[in-house]
Structures are given as structure tokens and as C-alpha cells.
Amino acid sequence: MTDNVSLVIVSHSGDVARGAADMVREMVGEEINVAHCGGNADGGLGTDVAAIMAAIKSVYTQKGVAILVDLGGAETNSEMAIEMLPDGFADHIVICNAPIVEGAVMAGTEAAGGSSLTAVQETAEETSL
Amino acid sequence: MTQEFIKKIIEASAATIAEHAEELTDLDRAIGDGDHGINMKRGFTEILNISDDISALPFGKALAKAGMTLVMKIGGASGPLFGSFLMAAAKAVDDVPSNRDEMLKLLDGGIEAVKMRGKSDVGAKTMLDVLAPVSDALRAADADLINVARKAAAEALENTRDMLATKGRASFLGERSIGHIDPGARSVVLLINAVCDVLETA
Numbered sequence: 001m002t003d004n005v006s007l008v009i010v011s012h013s014g015d016v017a018r019g020a021a022d023m024v025r026e027m028v029g030e031e032i033n034v035a036h037c038g039g040n041a042d043g044g045l046g047t048d049v050a051a052i053m054a055a056i057k058s059v060y061t062q063k064g065v066a067i068l069v070d071l072g073g074a075e076t077n078s079e080m081a082i083e084m085l086p087d088g089f090a091d092h093i094v095i096c097n098a099p100i101v102e103g104a105v106m107a108g109t110e111a112a113g114g115s116s117l118t119a120v121q122e123t124a125e126e127t128s129l
Numbered sequence: 130m131t132q133e134f135i136k137k138i139i140e141a142s143a144a145t146i147a148e149h150a151e152e153l154t155d156l157d158r159a160i161g162d163g164d165h166g167i168n169m170k171r172g173f174t175e176i177l178n179i180s181d182d183i184s185a186l187p188f189g190k191a192l193a194k195a196g197m198t199l200v201m202k203i204g205g206a207s208g209p210l211f212g213s214f215l216m217a218a219a220k221a222v223d224d225v226p227s228n229r230d231e232m233l234k235l236l237d238g239g240i241e242a243v244k245m246r247g248k249s250d251v252g253a254k255t256m257l258d259v260l261a262p263v264s265d266a267l268r269a270a271d272a273d274l275i276n277v278a279r280k281a282a283a284e285a286l287e288n289t290r291d292m293l294a295t296k297g298r299a300s301f302l303g304e305r306s307i308g309h310i311d312p313g314a315r316s317v318v319l320l321i322n323a324v325c326d327v328l329e330t331a
Contacts, residue, residue, distance in 0.1 A: 040171070041171075044204070046204030048204060050201055071162070072206050073205040076206040077206070079246070080200055080246075
């Protein structure tokens with residue numbers, strides 16, 4: 001749909017993930033692809049490596065994918081998911097060290113302008129300074 | 130033989146995790162987010178559910194499949210941490226370790242993977258603070274390896290009580306993390322004891 005960096009939002013809560021993705025779409029628009037996932041494999045609070053892999057694949061582009069996470073397990077499980085994707089994917093995926101909602105909106109804004117993955121990550125991470 | 134051994138290890142591990150799930154959750158509630166017990170139980174219950182498939186595999190592949198199951202099922206950071214331990218251990222050995230050096234290869238392969246996955250090391254009040262001392266104690270021991278492992282694990286766990294957490298959720302608490310044993314370290318002790326129980330009856 002676009003040739004911009006995509007976003008993946010990974011929260012322990014499906015509601016938080018969906019809400020953050022909604023905010024990005026509302027504030028940034030449809031110029032970027034945003035995927036989201038939250039909850040463990042049983043539907044409780046947590047994160048699910050398989051769901052994270054599927055979310056990444058659903059919006060993957062060689063331009064890059066920026067992942068926003070909430071708490072520790074979301075980060076560790078996202079790192080695991082990235083490693084388990086086919087060879088070559090990992091070079092185009094970063095996890096942003098940023099608050100999930102603010103980071104997602106800032107990353108989305110940067111990505112919508114056609115910026116590189118590095119620029120998108122830097123902009124997201126400015127929100128944690 | 131191997132098949133039966135793998136099955137016994139799975140059953141003993143799943144049983145002890147299920148039995149202590151509440152205790153693990155209580156420990157985690159004190160310094161983490163209170164999901165460690167239920168997450169570990171979810172992972173090990175799934176391993177138990179597919180124990181026929183896992184135990185039909187050669188030992189190394191069985192470790193890898195068990196590790197992957199934890200990664201996919203646990204739903205918290207302990208999934209990739211315990212899962213990576215088993216997946217790396219699987220790369221270190223093909224068959225059931227038959228002597229101390231092979232056991233150490235398995236253990237140390239797993240320990241390195243946990244350090245990398247958790248970007249952590251010994252002394253940060255984590256599962257590594259049981260795994261590494263047990264490895265050291267086994268390396269230094271001449272005989273009675275099962276009791277050496279049990280004793281080292283129990284002592285190491287108690288030593289996590291006074292540690293300051295610098296990794297994981299407990300690190301948010303800073304000084305307040307002192308005075309509680311680490312839930313991940315407690316899980317490692319339970320699993321080591323489960324493996325020792327099986328080895329003793331083998």
C-alpha cells in the first residue's frame with residue numbers, strides 16, 4: 001500500500017495495542033501500515049511470539065519495520081520473534097526504546113513522511129528523553 | 130531408554146512447576162508483575178501435553194522442541210529466557226549427558242544463551258544467579274554430583290535475597306528489590322531438583 005516504514009505495536013494487553021494503533025491511524029493517517037498484537041496465546045495479559053511474528057509479516061517491507069513495546073516481556077518476546085523470522089528480515093526491523101503510545105505516534109508521523117528506519121527510530125526514542 | 134528418561138523429566142518438571150505455581154506468582158508479585166507462576170505453568174503444561182511427541186525425538190531435538198514450546202506458550206519474558214536455555218543446550222549435546230563434562234557443556238551452553246537473551250550476567254538477581262553457581266559447583270566437584278547440584282542451587286537461591294535487581298521488572302524497584310528471593314531463580318531450583326529426583330531413581 002505504501003513504501004513507508006511500517007509500525008508494529010506489541011503490548012501485554014490487546015486493548016492497549018489496538019488503542020495505540022487506532023491513535024496512530026487517527027493522528028497520522030493511512031500513509032503507513034500499522035499492525036498490532038497483545039495478549040498471550042491463551043488470550044490473557046502477556047505477549048505471544050507467534051502473534052508478533054504474524055504482525056511483523058503482515059506489514060513487512062524492506063524499507064523497515066519499527067516495533068513499539070510496553071513492558072519487559074514484550075521486548076524479549078519481540079526480540080525472539082525477530083530472530084525466528086526468515087533470514088534477512090532482522091536487518092530491516094528495530095525495537096524502539098520509547099513509550100508505546102507516544103513513541104508509536106511520533107514514529108508514525110516520521111514514517112509517514114517517507115523517512116528511513118533509523119530516522120523513525122530516533123524520532124520515537126526522543127520521546128523517552 | 131532415552132524416550133522414557135525424557136518423559137520422566139518432563140513429568141517431574143511440569144509437576145513441580147504446577148505444584149509451586151502459586152508460590153512463584155507470590156514471589157513475582159513482590160518484585161515483578163505477578164505472572165511468573167501462571168506463565169511457567171502454561172508453558173510446562175503444554176510441554177506435558179505434547180510429551181509423547183517430544184520424547185519420541187533424540188535427546189537434543191527433544192530439548193529444542195521443549196524450548197520452542199516454552200517460547201511460544203509462556204507469554205512473558207521467561208518464555209524466551211527458559212526457552213533459549215533449552216534451545217542452546219540442545220545445540221551443545223546430541224544425547225543424554227553421560228558424564229560431568231557433557232552435563233557442563235549442556236548447562237554452560239544454556240547459560241550463555243540466557244546471558245545474551247536477557248542482556249544480563251551473574252549478580253543481577255536473576256535465574257543466572259542459580260544457574261552459574263550450580264555450574265561452578267559441578268565443575269569443582271569430584272563426586273556426589275546430584276547432591277552438589279542440589280546444595281549449590283539452594284544456597285545460590287538464598288543468596289539472591291540480598292541482591293539488588295538490575296535487570297527485568299524487579300529493577301524498577303531499586304533498593305526495594307532487596308529482601309526477596311528472585312522468582313526466576315526459584316523456578317530454576319525447582320527444575321534442577323526435579324531433574325535430580327529423576328536421576329536418582331534412574
